[in-house]
Amino acid sequence: MAGIRLKDIHKTYQVDGRTFPVLNGVDLEIPEGKITVILGQSGCGKTTLLRLTGGLESADSGEVLWDGAHKTAFVFQEPRLMPWLNVWNNIIFGLKKNQVDQEKIQDIVSTVNLSGFEKAYPSQLSGGMQQRAAIARALAYEPTFILMDEPFAALDYFTREQMQRELLRVQQKEHSSIMFVTHSIDEALILGDQIVMIEKGLVKHVYPVKAPSRERNLLDEEFIALKRDIIENLNFIN
Numbered sequence: 001m002a003g004i005r006l007k008d009i010h011k012t013y014q015v016d017g018r019t020f021p022v023l024n025g026v027d028l029e030i031p032e033g034k035i036t037v038i039l040g041q042s043g044c045g046k047t048t049l050l051r052l053t054g055g056l057e058s059a060d061s062g063e064v065l066w067d068g069a070h071k072t073a074f075v076f077q078e079p080r081l082m083p084w085l086n087v088w089n090n091i092i093f094g095l096k097k098n099q100v101d102q103e104k105i106q107d108i109v110s111t112v113n114l115s116g117f118e119k120a121y122p123s124q125l126s127g128g129m130q131q132r133a134a135i136a137r138a139l140a141y142e143p144t145f146i147l148m149d150e151p152f153a154a155l156d157y158f159t160r161e162q163m164q165r166e167l168l169r170v171q172q173k174e175h176s177s178i179m180f181v182t183h184s185i186d187e188a189l190i191l192g193d194q195i196v197m198i199e200k201g202l203v204k205h206v207y208p209v210k211a212p213s214r215e216r217n218l219l220d221e222e223f224i225a226l227k228r229d230i231i232e233n234l235n236f237i238n
């Protein structure tokens with residue numbers, strides 16, 4: 001499998017001299033060219049898993065195995081744009097001067113529907129537009145994997161739906177490999193090629209989703225049944 005393999009990942013945090021186990025032996029395969037959604041309740045360890053996968057943190061034990069050379073880009077809940085740079089300069093911020101291919105960047109700007117806003121500053125953009133600029137910045141870096149940590153959580157319902165559709169369009173165009181953290185079951189069902197349910201620091205279940213993402217209707221029986229299965233499995237009541 002080309003992609004990422006997580007093997008028996010353990011992670012604890014120390015707070016005030018006390019030890020808190022967060023990940024308790026995570027085994028997972030994350031294929032390339034697909035969207036893997038990490039789903040679970042608040043505090044179950046989703047962000048920690050994403051940060052460990054991307055090398056922002058290290059595990060106490062276990063291995064993160066990448067298939068070949070890799071480049072990762074992150075998109076967080078907040079767009080984290082530089083307020084003093086316009087959209088264009090934010091997008092090319094992480095690139096060396098000789099890496100800036102004007103035509104390619106223009107193409108990315110158009111892919112995320114920001115054509116005409118290249119010279120706008122973050123304060124002149126809506127939340128959704130800012131997040132699109134953050135996605136464009138990630139794409140400009142030409143990553144082998146994009147790691148996204150609840151990137152749409154701060155957006156209103158309508159903008160969030162629109163952003164999900166746009167992300168699918170971008171992913172299909174670029175064949176991007178994405179690890180996407182969310183605690184929204186609907187978002188997982190709309191985006192995921194595989195949905196990984198995390199509970200108590202372990203992979204509780206992996207749901208493959210066969211239906212092509214552009215044809216998904218969450219009101220179809222298949223998705224209602226899958227949602228019910230996920231809800232029952234999540235043990236909300238316990």
Ligand SMILES: Nc1ncnc2c1ncn2[C@@H]1O[C@H](COP(=O)(O)OP(=O)(O)OP(=O)(O)O)[C@@H](O)[C@H]1O
Nearest residue numbers: 013014015022041042043044045046047048049183
């Ligand atoms: N740097 C840290 N130091 C100490 N504890 C931490 C640290 N980062 C995370 N934790 C703890 O680890 C646990 C898992 O946190 P994590 O952010 O991975 O969960 P999550 O599933 O992403 O939650 P949410 O959906 O609320 O963002 C939490 O109990 C949190 O308090």
